[in-house]
Amino acid sequence: MIYKAILADDEKELRTYLKTILSEIWPELIICGEAKNGKETLELVESKRPQIAFLDIRMPGLSGMEVAKKIAGLCRIVFVTAFDQYAVETFEKEAVDYLLKPVSKERLIQTVQRLKNQLNSSIEPPARLTEVVEQVLSKLSGRGGADFLRWIKTQNKDSIRLIPVEEADYFKAEDKYTLVVTKEGESLIKKSIKELAQELDPTQFWQIHRATIVNVSKIDKVSRSLTGRGILRLKDRPELLTVSRNYLHLFKQM
């Protein structure tokens, strides 16, 4: 039986290389298509119905892992990666086929042998692959931390400036908008303090008042006023902020 395969990698030279050594090792294999991003890969699988897909993990648009999730039942997948430690560890543990770039001939011979065995004994493509892919994907997205707000866009004359959130000293509610105060100055953003409170990393930004969120790393000290509220002094701003009684517990251990 003659088998068909597709190659997916965003780097042309690397597709060429894989094609060349594949043709030496497995001359009967037909490379029926090449894709340079996730979307093209999906289309190719749909139109050419290959038995094998060599998928680069990092591709623009849909990544190789995301493509794999969609085509896992349709064909056998061999992942190709330059360096994705966690993915490789998981593949190794779960006996998923993968190749490391630069692809070595010896390794490819082994992989081809395995593929041939599987295809000839007509074992169904493992359904478990989807699970493994899910596992890697969730780990990869989880590792970058939850998606907290990282940049604040502020209007600056005719350009939109980006301020890293960690540079904000504090945020102060101004009607429906919010005032961002940094060492350099203040600017207004079109977001309510309520929305901000949900988007900011709660370990780095504390709400200390109905109308104020403060950057914890910018706090100099907090003292108690005679009325029982807290007076918060910042490291590089002269003004004092009020900590209302409901939020004073945040500073209990300090």
Added chain:
Amino acid sequence: MDTHYITPRNVLKDLVYTIIVSTLIAALLTFTGITTKSFIINLVVSQSFGISIFSIIIFLLWIFKPEKIVSVAFIVMIGIASGTLIGLQIGSFVLQQFFSIILKQQEISSLRAYILAITFGIILSYFFYSKSRLRVTEEEIQQERIKRLSSEKEALEANLRLLQAQIEPHFLFNTLSNVLSLIDTDPTSGKSMLVDLIHYLRTSLSRTFPDPITLDQEMDIIKAYLNIQRIRMGERLRFKIELPDAVRQHPFPPMLLQPLVENAVKHGLEPKMEGGEIMIKAIEQGDLIRIEVMDTGFGFSSCYKAGVGIGNVKERIKLLYGEKGRFIIEENKPNGVRAIIEVPKQ
């Protein structure tokens, strides 16, 4: 006198000193024959002077919390002036009440003069002594601090640079795969890619690189990096570098600009299917040099996680140039990111 010392413990300690000093004054007056009064009289008068002066000074320090040494001196003088008046009243009262001794007006004024003179002398000499000692230690502390800060600053700079010089394994292995392939298909390109990679690696790994390098040299490394990326990404990456001759030889810290270019490729163009353009431009602007790195890539989406690299650049500019350096990130029009570095001309 330290102005922040008003704690019960310190006040008690100083009260004890005052009593001891007053006793010594009384002894001095009696046994040197300056006055002809008995020790008891001298002691009572001396103690009432001392304690009155002491209480008034402490009270005033506590109320006003003076910062300047002049204000402290002023308070001490007020304390002495009013303290002697009150002290004298208390002294005569105690002598009359408990020892049935009534002092004559003349005796009172001579006693008052002696005690005042000695008190003044002691306080003043203590004052100047502690002041001079304080100045010496303050100077030492200051020097120590400067030394520590500058070495900390250097260490921090080195650390930040080291972090930035880290080579991305993906980049390395993908480049090597390309070279491996090009050896067969296009040996000339393969060779030049390898040359660029070597140049890039040597700079990134070198810790003995002359510091600072020139802007021209930094652009060289960036060119090497972009050349490699162009082979990898094909027509998905286009780039342009504009470096006027006037700024070519300007000194520039190594690895400061490069992270911005790498960010532009990694987060801007690589994830974008159709790719885009990178434009690097240096211009003289008064006594500043302004360098812009623009890309037409993905822009700042929620998945943009360049916190470390960008934070590093910002930190280094602050360390190297203080308030004179600037680092700004803007949205590029119509899409992508524009990073701007401004450093003072040297």
